[in-house]
Amino acid sequence: MMSLARISLGGAVKQQYLFKLRAYANLFVSLVAVQIIALLFTTGGMVGMSGMGSEYLDLEIRFYSGAILFVFTALWIAVNAFVLTLPLSRHVDFSFVTNRLSSNLANFGFLVTAAVAGGVTVSLGSLLLRNVLYYTGGGSSLIIGANFLVRPDELLTGAAVGSLYLLLFGAAGYLAGALIQLHRSLYVLLPALVLGVLFYEAAHEQLRLLQVINFYRLEALPILFILKIVSSVLLLWSGAALLSNRTEIG
Amino acid sequence: MQLKIYRYTIVAYGAVLLLSLMLFYLFPKEALLDFDPRAGAGIEQDTYLELHKKWASGELDRKDNLAPYRKWHFDYDGGHLRIVSGGGCTPQILVKRTAADTSAITVAEYRLFRGDFFEDELNPYTVDLVGERLIVRGPEQIALKFRGFERDFTIDQFREKRAGQYQEQDWDSPTSRFIQGLYLYIPETVKIDYDPGDIFILPDDEE
Numbered sequence: 465m466m467s468l469a470r471i472s473l474g475g476a477v478k479q480q481y482l483f484k485l486r487a488y489a490n491l492f493v494s495l496v497a498v499q500i501i502a503l504l505f506t507t508g509g510m511v512g513m514s515g516m517g518s519e520y521l522d523l524e525i526r527f528y529s530g531a532i533l534f535v536f537t538a539l540w541i542a543v544n545a546f547v548l549t550l551p552l553s554r555h556v557d558f559s560f561v562t563n564r565l566s567s568n569l570a571n572f573g574f575l576v577t578a579a580v581a582g583g584v585t586v587s588l589g590s591l592l593l594r595n596v597l598y599y600t601g602g603g604s605s606l607i608i609g610a611n612f613l614v615r616p617d618e619l620l621t622g623a624a625v626g627s628l629y630l631l632l633f634g635a636a637g638y639l640a641g642a643l644i645q646l647h648r649s650l651y652v653l654l655p656a657l658v659l660g661v662l663f664y665e666a667a668h669e670q671l672r673l674l675q676v677i678n679f680y681r682l683e684a685l686p687i688l689f690i691l692k693i694v695s696s697v698l699l700l701w702s703g704a705a706l707l708s709n710r711t712e713i714g
Numbered sequence: 715m716q717l718k719i720y721r722y723t724i725v726a727y728g729a730v731l732l733l734s735l736m737l738f739y740l741f742p743k744e745a746l747l748d749f750d751p752r753a754g755a756g757i758e759q760d761t762y763l764e765l766h767k768k769w770a771s772g773e774l775d776r777k778d779n780l781a782p783y784r785k786w787h788f789d790y791d792g793g794h795l796r797i798v799s800g801g802g803c804t805p806q807i808l809v810k811r812t813a814a815d816t817s818a819i820t821v822a823e824y825r826l827f828r829g830d831f832f833e834d835e836l837n838p839y840t841v842d843l844v845g846e847r848l849i850v851r852g853p854e855q856i857a858l859k860f861r862g863f864e865r866d867f868t869i870d871q872f873r874e875k876r877a878g879q880y881q882e883q884d885w886d887s888p889t890s891r892f893i894q895g896l897y898l899y900i901p902e903t904v905k906i907d908y909d910p911g912d913i914f915i916l917p918d919d920e921e
Contacts, residue, residue: 486717489717489720489721489724490716490720492720492724493720493723493724496723496724496727499727500727512864514862519803519804519855520803520836520853520855520856520894521836521855521856521858522855522856522857522858523857523858523860524857524858524859524860525859525860525861525862526859526860526861526862527861527862527863527864528861528862528863528864529863529864529865529866530866530868531864531866531867534866534867534868583868585727585731586868587866587868588731588732588734588735589731590866591731591734591735591738592730592731592734594738594863595734595737595738597861598743601861606747606859606860606861607746607747607860607861607862608746608747608860608861608862608863609746609747609748610862610863611862611863611864611865612743612746612863613743614738614866614869616739618869619869621868621869621871621872622866622868622869623868625868625869625871625872626866626868629868681867681871683871684871684872684873684874685872686872689871689872
């Protein structure tokens with residue numbers, strides 16, 4: 465049965481976005497699982513260690529941080545952004561009056577939501593880690609005070625910055641997914657290229673990859689940092705949207 | 715049904731995170747360890763040399779505000795003394811000669827600190843005189859294990875950084891933070907012998 469009802473682009477995007485939030489609720493469950501695994505790895509000993517001492521004194525300090533939590537969450541959003549571009553996920557959109565543009569915009573909306581959820585939970589997870597270690601670690605006398613406390617404004621900054629980084633990882637995953645849809649051979653070639661670049665970079669002293677990371681990491685001005693991330697994300701999304709327009713329907 | 719399970723899982727995790735947030739800010743933490751291993755980063759060698767120089771030059775007992783941690787006094791008329799290790803860590807002894815007619819041996823333990831938490835944790839020396847043998851037992855090594863935290867990089871995004879600086883790893887070693895050694899005051903006529911493999915003895919500069 466055909467529908468004669470006209471629907472605006474905004475309405476279609478909103479409908480698909482809300483549908484995706486429900487349909488992909490399992491992705492948020494996987495976020496919970498990924499973060500719990502990261503917390504278990506961190507509390508279980510996947511941490512930095514520093515052994516210092518002399519004949520008189522043997523001092524061992526285990527250093528914990530939310531870094532593993534963030535890395536796992538970044539992988540989660542990149543993989544899920546990739547999954548959104550797969551044919552199976554795209555077919556879901558055909559239940560709606562839709563086109564490539566509204567489908568992509570709804571996906572972008574979903575990724576923004578996922579990035580914010582990831583950024584906020586990573587920051588809160590870092591506090592959870594501190595609480596777990598504080599209450600199970602044999603008392604405050606065994607915990608070094610420096611860096612333990614996190615001010616509320618630092619927590620908010622961490623959540624916002626984390627969300628922006630996750631948005632970037634999500635956009636990169638989405639572009640990679642859109643690229644791979646161009647030809648089946650890219651399923652093998654693209655991961656091989658990424659791994660090859662990583663190995664090549666690791667074998668050389670002057671890592672160009674680090675320079676790319678520094679472009680974002682060393683930006684200390686909030687407005688410039690936001691501008692860098694947002695423009696990069698828009699560039700990646702535009703590329704993905706253009707590529708997805710070239711893929712066959714169905 | 716599946717959607718319900720998903721919702722419950724997400725809500726439960728959110729609740730745990732919120733509870734943790736409240737626990738972190740509403741319940742004040744007991745006094746945490748006041749020790750920053752990075753506090754003296756970069757000055758380790760200078761500090762160590764400075765501390766060691768003060769000990770080795772025999773200046774510690776001349777400092778007005780520095781009293782020995784423990785002191786032992788023995789009457790001694792002999793012309794020879796053998797210093798032996800009674801166990802523990804290798805004793806570090808600086809020999810200071812006194813007048814020939816003193817007829818006494820005095821041993822003082824000095825500790826020089828930069829004010830660290832483990833000042834009270836260190837074990838003391840013990841000294842005994844048995845005949846012509848001065849038995850010095852070095853302090854037992856103390857082993858301390860602590861938990862520290864790195865600041866999340868997302869929190870530090872807007873702090874000034876330099877290229878390549880992701881984590882500072884230049885810890886300040888605690889070995890550079892204190893000296894624990896003995897001063898042995900002994901008449902200049904008394905000959906000393908010891909096994910250099912067991913005991914580390916420095917003569918006074920003034921000798």
